[in-house]
Amino acid sequence: MKRITIILIAVLMLMTGCATTKPRTENEKLNVYITTYPLYDFTMKIAGDCINATQIIPTGVDAHEYEPSPHLMAELERSDVFVFNGGGLEAWAERVEDSLSNEGVLVVNTGEGIAKNNDPHIWLSPVRAKQQAEKIYKALIKDDPENADYYTENYKALEKRFDDLDRKYRETLSKATYRDIITTHAAFAYLCEDYDLNQVSITGVSPGSEPSPGRMAEIIKFIKDNNIGYVFFEPLTTPRLADTIANETGIEKLVLDPVEGLTDEQKARGEDYFSLMEENLENLKKALVK
Numbered sequence: 001m002k003r004i005t006i007i008l009i010a011v012l013m014l015m016t017g018c019a020t021t022k023p024r025t026e027n028e029k030l031n032v033y034i035t036t037y038p039l040y041d042f043t044m045k046i047a048g049d050c051i052n053a054t055q056i057i058p059t060g061v062d063a064h065e066y067e068p069s070p071h072l073m074a075e076l077e078r079s080d081v082f083v084f085n086g087g088g089l090e091a092w093a094e095r096v097e098d099s100l101s102n103e104g105v106l107v108v109n110t111g112e113g114i115a116k117n118n119d120p121h122i123w124l125s126p127v128r129a130k131q132q133a134e135k136i137y138k139a140l141i142k143d144d145p146e147n148a149d150y151y152t153e154n155y156k157a158l159e160k161r162f163d164d165l166d167r168k169y170r171e172t173l174s175k176a177t178y179r180d181i182i183t184t185h186a187a188f189a190y191l192c193e194d195y196d197l198n199q200v201s202i203t204g205v206s207p208g209s210e211p212s213p214g215r216m217a218e219i220i221k222f223i224k225d226n227n228i229g230y231v232f233f234e235p236l237t238t239p240r241l242a243d244t245i246a247n248e249t250g251i252e253k254l255v256l257d258p259v260e261g262l263t264d265e266q267k268a269r270g271e272d273y274f275s276l277m278e279e280n281l282e283n284l285k286k287a288l289v290k
């Protein structure tokens, strides 16, 4: 009986471990470079310690404004897989494939065929984020077939998490009595499309832009005309604009996180894409479901 248990445990360990045939040294692992935090999180959930993963755009740096260094380009030449978001978020990344002399680098544009209207924020729709993760998964099994079973098992689990998250959003927001959300930058169009909400953003698709005084007046009028109770702000950028709106109208502020990176506090708390999306849903519920 004991022996059977030991064998069972050994089989289970083989099934859940990386590199089923032989353990790999750091040098033998795939070197995967990923531009943004959400894609890094998805990649790690699929590949874990099977790969050497590098998140290119550091936390706290605006992904919309990031420019690569010559050092990074040299590292990409030596990489195996390069994963980026696309849809105009990292314009430089869309040129990487042409500029690399190493044709062995597998370049994955996760937004290809998904992003539209020059809006890169596809990961904020769980349904579309799943499609991005699927592209990463396919690239990993192509470049590292030896670990395909491990990647497949992890991807299946990840797929289920996206489906569960989507179902939660659908169930909760189907009960919404308000449908308008006031956001800082226009990051939530895909999410609004999926769950029948209406985004009214203070700035544009990139958070770096400044609204005109006319735009601020329009938003304040919209809030008063439509009896809006909350203005959303983002953890990684200054709440200055949301503060102004809240002060002018007397409404409350709530976080709606575009999950473009983790703050130090979020990192320390062990947050990830899914926990932040759950918190977003809680705040949307507070603002919209009465």
Ligand SMILES: [Zn+2]
Binding pocket: 064, 121, 185, 187, 205, 206, 207, 258, 260
């Ligand atoms: Zn953004």
